[in-house]
Amino acid sequence: MADERGRRPAAGSQPAAVALRGVRKNFGSVQAVKDIDLDVSSGEIVAFLGPNGAGKTSTIDIILGLSQPTAGTADVFGMPPRHAITRGLVSAVLQTGGLLKDFTVRETAEYTASLFVRPRPVDEALNRAGITGIADRRVGKCSGGEQQRLRFAMALLPDPELLILDEPTTGMDVEGRRGFWGAIRQDTARGRTVLFATHYLEEADAYADRIILLRHGQIVADGTSSEVKAMAAGRTVRATLPDPDQARLSAIPGADSVEVRGDTVLIHSSDSDAVARYLLTSTPARDLEINTRGLEDAFIALTSDDSDTSAGGSR
Amino acid sequence: MTTQSVPAPAALNREAPSLGGFNVTVLRLEIRRLLRNRRTVIFALIFPVVFFLAFGLNKAYASDRYGHGNVSAYVMIAMALYGAVLATTSGGAMVSIERAAGWSRQLRLTPLSPVAYIVIKMLTAMVLGLASIVAVFAVGGLTGKPSMPMYLWIVSAASVWIGSLVFAAFGLFMGYLLPTENVMQFLGLGLALLAFAGGLFIPLSQFPHILQDIAQWTPLYGLNELVHAPLLGVGVHWTWAVNAVAWLVIFAGGAVWRFRKDTARV
Numbered sequence: 001m002a003d004e005r006g007r008r009p010a011a012g013s014q015p016a017a018v019a020l021r022g023v024r025k026n027f028g029s030v031q032a033v034k035d036i037d038l039d040v041s042s043g044e045i046v047a048f049l050g051p052n053g054a055g056k057t058s059t060i061d062i063i064l065g066l067s068q069p070t071a072g073t074a075d076v077f078g079m080p081p082r083h084a085i086t087r088g089l090v091s092a093v094l095q096t097g098g099l100l101k102d103f104t105v106r107e108t109a110e111y112t113a114s115l116f117v118r119p120r121p122v123d124e125a126l127n128r129a130g131i132t133g134i135a136d137r138r139v140g141k142c143s144g145g146e147q148q149r150l151r152f153a154m155a156l157l158p159d160p161e162l163l164i165l166d167e168p169t170t171g172m173d174v175e176g177r178r179g180f181w182g183a184i185r186q187d188t189a190r191g192r193t194v195l196f197a198t199h200y201l202e203e204a205d206a207y208a209d210r211i212i213l214l215r216h217g218q219i220v221a222d223g224t225s226s227e228v229k230a231m232a233a234g235r236t237v238r239a240t241l242p243d244p245d246q247a248r249l250s251a252i253p254g255a256d257s258v259e260v261r262g263d264t265v266l267i268h269s270s271d272s273d274a275v276a277r278y279l280l281t282s283t284p285a286r287d288l289e290i291n292t293r294g295l296e297d298a299f300i301a302l303t304s305d306d307s308d309t310s311a312g313g314s315r
Numbered sequence: 316m317t318t319q320s321v322p323a324p325a326a327l328n329r330e331a332p333s334l335g336g337f338n339v340t341v342l343r344l345e346i347r348r349l350l351r352n353r354r355t356v357i358f359a360l361i362f363p364v365v366f367f368l369a370f371g372l373n374k375a376y377a378s379d380r381y382g383h384g385n386v387s388a389y390v391m392i393a394m395a396l397y398g399a400v401l402a403t404t405s406g407g408a409m410v411s412i413e414r415a416a417g418w419s420r421q422l423r424l425t426p427l428s429p430v431a432y433i434v435i436k437m438l439t440a441m442v443l444g445l446a447s448i449v450a451v452f453a454v455g456g457l458t459g460k461p462s463m464p465m466y467l468w469i470v471s472a473a474s475v476w477i478g479s480l481v482f483a484a485f486g487l488f489m490g491y492l493l494p495t496e497n498v499m500q501f502l503g504l505g506l507a508l509l510a511f512a513g514g515l516f517i518p519l520s521q522f523p524h525i526l527q528d529i530a531q532w533t534p535l536y537g538l539n540e541l542v543h544a545p546l547l548g549v550g551v552h553w554t555w556a557v558n559a560v561a562w563l564v565i566f567a568g569g570a571v572w573r574f575r576k577d578t579a580r581v
Contacts, residue, residue, distance in 0.1 A: 014327060066423055077327050086331035086426035094424070098417020102351050107344050114340035115425040117330045161326060
């Protein structure tokens, strides 16, 4: 699933929006990010999907230059992250970035805009974030969702080539979430590269064209939304098979992972029919069962503690 | 990284701002925000004026000659210094509030350089300090009690203003040191004590000798003597200047030290 061919841009058009090489981040003895390699091409909409503590925020902080990797390198458009920020090439909506209560919405945006060389007009950014109506309101009097839209407006001001969103809809209700993503979607129609972190599977599914599954600081799956979904949402074929040969079973077309428990084999597959057909025709397998797991269950299985790291991405 | 040798296309060919992002719009917005903070305005503009009205209008003060002017003028300069010190300290200490709110982290997503940020904070603090001095001097002028030649109004105000730079550095240092939104509640009390020790409220000659000796080491002593020197027509004693410069170095050094720690933290 780590195959990225087909999503690369026309060769040599421009450097990768994000290029991580062997990036590692330790906090004391805790390894938050473990040797991640990643390329994001211009124009991609990429989701970092994973539970809390998977390393999403740590990785994003490194891409933005907010923290230095313990090992490895991070480049944004072929330059160090801080250079990309000062040139307005990358901007972000973070969970941690605070706002000043005694500025108005417009003042906050004006302040931010004044720092960039050629910002978009403040009114345009407020409009695109859908907060023109509250421009003169003090930030301290804005709801969480309104403040998040203000952060989004601020991120639009430099007209960035890459927009990074770290769990942008946390704390919003369904309505607010839908409105926020509506604004983002309108915006990305312009060809901007977007990288967002989320722990909502449906957000990644609905808005990303590439999903990167993170678990314990590692990439466990990387593919298009439908590829990851197929992988995550496949079926499990269970059969009784004396003396199973794991290597041979792993070679069955469509088998994503093979688990052997004595005489019982469990084969996870996005093409369970093919696996079943093979087992029944080419092996002495019997007592065959096919089980479906739900998307959400599959996601939890892929990212939870007790699942085998290699199970998802090895094929 | 086969793409790295390819020259960046026009869309990526953008400039970084000069002066680390420093600009007048930011300064204007910062000052507007500072004046919107009621507590800051009370501390910096109302307190010193009220103190002057309370202590500077004694009938005898207006008739008693003192140096090139009168006692009322002396008190007015002292209160302007007190106000300017409160104002610049509040201005510098704003970094504490901004760090607590996470704004400093938000600014790291912009081209604003840490040094430009500090310069903006210092300038904002100095503008508020100037407002405080102007308020005290304007009210003083309106009461008609303080008397000194016109050039001394200007020279005294200017020396108070320049001197208050020491406390803009103090405010920054404290702002980085104290991780609290209520930093000025501590600093207001501390500054009142320093003002007593510096002789801003009561002449040091009225203190016991041992206290006078200690007071000469405190950070408002040198400034207070320096800003009154033009009015009194006395030469500048080297210990005053050493006191003021030494405290400036200590506060600025402390601010730089904490600031470096802060920006290095990830």
